[in-house]
Amino acid sequence: MKPPLWNVLGLVAVGAVGLLTLILVPLLAPVHVQLQLTLYFSFAILALSLAFIWGYGGIFSFGQATFFGLGGYTYAIIAINMNESTLAIVAALLLPAVFAAVLGYFMFYGRLSSVYLAVITLVVTLLFHTFLGHTAGFEYRIGDAALGGYNGIPAIPPLNLPGDTSRFIGPEQMFYVSGVCLLATYFGLRLLLGTRFGRIIVGIRENELRVELLGYDVRLYKTAAFTIAAVVAALGGLMFTNWNSFIDPHVFNLGTSAEIIIWVIVGGLGTLVGPIVGAIALGFLAVELGTQQRFDVNLILGAILVVFVLVVPQGIVPMTRRLLTEWWEAAPSREHRFEG
Amino acid sequence: MRITRRRFLHTASAVAGGMAMPAITSRRLHAADAIKVGAMHDRTGSHGIYGKEMDDGIKFVVDEINKSGGVLSRELALTAYDTQSNMQNYAQYAQRLATDTKADVVFGGISSASRETVRPILDRYKILYFYNTFYEGGVCDKNVFVGAETPAQMIGPALTYSLDKFKAKKLYTIWADYNYGQICSRWLKKFAEDKGCEIVAMEYYPLDVTDFSSTITKIQQAKPDLVVSGLVGGSHIGFYRQWPAAGMLGKIPVYSTVFGPWEKSALKASEIEGLVTSFHYFQTIDTPENKAFLSEWRAKLGQDYPEIGTLAVCTYNAVHLWKKAAEQAGTIEREKVIAALETGVSFDGPGGKVMVHPPTHHLVLSTVTAVVTDGQFKIIQKNENVEPQDTAVLCDLIKNPNQAKQYQP
């Protein structure tokens, strides 16, 4: 059991790093780095959604990309039709939540588990990908918004202050919005995990039968957790869509779904900070690798991942924690004894 | 494997060093007054088959121009990115070219999605943008010039040829299911119906479909006079293989709106005999200019460089058009270069003369109709000065300069 001091320090550290990033990056780093980070913040939120449902809930969902994409597309369609973003934001978070609740009901009340659940969530994602990829024809419009098929939906209206479309959030300001959303999501999930609900979710991961025998309706809790994770993913999708005012079916494809899993594993399954680190680090890595032309990007990225999994099996954050703990405990002058 | 601190630090620093390497080595030492040219093409990924020659093309032409004295006596410094057929990469590299490199002009984009991702970014940061891939037409943007064919140019003459040669009245059409296929298909329907033909089918296939057996059976049942194919990309090559496999080669003629060396190289000559296709440029064009160009290209990039197509040449032409406009204007300042281009700058490229069409910011160029014969593109006819009619009816940037959109028919 980790000492309580670590927990508080950890939270403070995350908050401090987050705030420092938000303040210092625009001042010290080039604009394109700021814009890049904005994108990675949205991926980090998506990673958090899987970190929560899988790392803490024990539910291996291959389909967080569905809610990410649904959030983005819903925002796009409503924002284009209403030319104003308030309702679009609400819908972008609500619609995926409703869909998740229905899908969750379908899956958890059917007592589906582990691999089979993973495949259903994957199939749902692929369904959206296939369907939306087919919508290039002109007849595929919802109101004013043409779904655009593989070309996606461009020129999506930006977020604006409620009621006042002249005061909108430009690309460079999205950095702050995404960053704040990311921090809020992180602390929100941390808080949630500390409540009774959170502990039940973790308990279900540890031993579902026991929790059920204790009288809790496990299916209901799983569906609820799944819905919450969907809202988080949808928030990521909302941020993503506003990063470049664009969305396309690529967010629903197999590669994207697999990438989320990779971020979480690389960052550290069972932590919240880890997947954030994983998403941002791998994002930067992929883009930087693309700027050099000596080696194929896939080759290097693949090699790094394989080496990583053999050398750092638990993920970046747990590894870092372990090293820090070893260092702390190995120092001879320490007289502290850590309880529990 | 036990993780010791030492091993972890070694690995971490190696990885970090490896990550930093590209950033360090790609930092170019620009000459103080070099002109910054940006390029974004998909060298890898699903569109890699198209992007490789465009990426090589831009490097080739920048080098050629630098060797002959640069533009306005200034060297061109090229920053070329491989966007890996990924839209996010396009957006990120465009942002980088705009805000970090501060490019003076950008060439690139392959799929229409990539162009539409990049266009708003370059418009916002006021960077001149040339898009050089044949597409579905309709882009009407003061800041953008299109250096490639539109449907009117690619399809018009070739379809006329096909209809005449095969005495075709009944057409069965199959298309890739995204903007290019959707819009081109409607354009072709209009054109064909104007000529009194009947379109019995317009079918659309997602880009990752590889199995066309149902389609081929349905075509056999419909018994059309001509099959028109607007299939695109690596997966759709399957159709061109399954068609002869089902015994259909030569039974019903096929005209493809997108069939260049990139698809041809994956297929055997016996599978595609008689296929009709059309672009501004084919390597088999028999002119002294083209021969000179090809020998330069091969000298630079290798004698066994695979056959190139219209994409590389359109990229080449675009850079030269920009160069001419800049020299005409006496500056690389965006507004003045645009004005110069709008006077109708022209350039004699390997495929013939290309000229800027001022109202649409597209090109007036020649298109060539070819038939695949013994595995080669045999040129059948050449149409000069074909205008981008499809875009012209919708877009006039001289009369209405403040536009930045793409029209649909």
Place this chain on the structure above:
Amino acid sequence: MDTAAVVFIQVLSTVSSLVLFSSGLAVIFGMMRVINLAHGELLMLGAYSLLVAIKVGVNLWVAMLVISPLFVAIVGILMERLVVRHLYGRMMDTLLATWGLSLFITGIMTTFFGNTMEGISTPLGSFRIGNLTESTYKFFIIGMASAVLASGYLILKHSRWGLIARGTMDNPIQASALGVSPSAVYTVTFGIGAALSGLAGAVLAPLSGVLPTMGVAYIGKAFITVIGGGEAMLAGTGSASILFGTINQIVTYFSSSVIGEVALLVSAVVLLRVLPQGITGQFFRRSL
């Protein structure tokens, strides 16, 4: 009437393709619970090894039936020895490692072979049914799938090796107490799974373009088929392929390939909801 016959053959061919490109995954996942995300790339390697072998003059059928499976089996064994064996029991890490391998292999092939390569045309010509013609190669595919299923059954049920393999999968500790080396069994099984994937890639290569990225199109369907099939490897893959392949092809014929895809995916969802353990969780239990 001719239409019905042709469509029937096309359905059988689609089902057979599913069987072929899912069989490798069925072996590796079904027997070892390893989620091999590099499965698509093993298929791709099978296709490329076929092309390379033909280029150096090997006979088409020898290349397809011998060289490709052998080559990919070796690749599979290397994968297993160098990477996967360190990760048994750790499903997440296997996921990550095989994803990394999939990227790596794609990258290597792109580096050495470029983005496209001249393929081979479909052999065996065409045949005629009434007014319609179809490719004769489809019969070959149907034949191959049947052969794979039949030989799989024979080996597992009636050979000593099959017995050892099944025993090790069921209870590795007991098996090793009886003198079998589980790690050897795992390596060989992985190799066989890889060989099957290589065979599938080679058999399907003459149907379409061969690209470094061609694996991606197959992996989703392969997973759905294997999981939908359930515990039993052969019966599961076979029955799931029949179900999904038929639905896919028939719907595609009557409407379009997109709706066909959607139909396949929807039927997978419905199937898993109704039969949460896959087809062989309910039917054909205790079969192979």
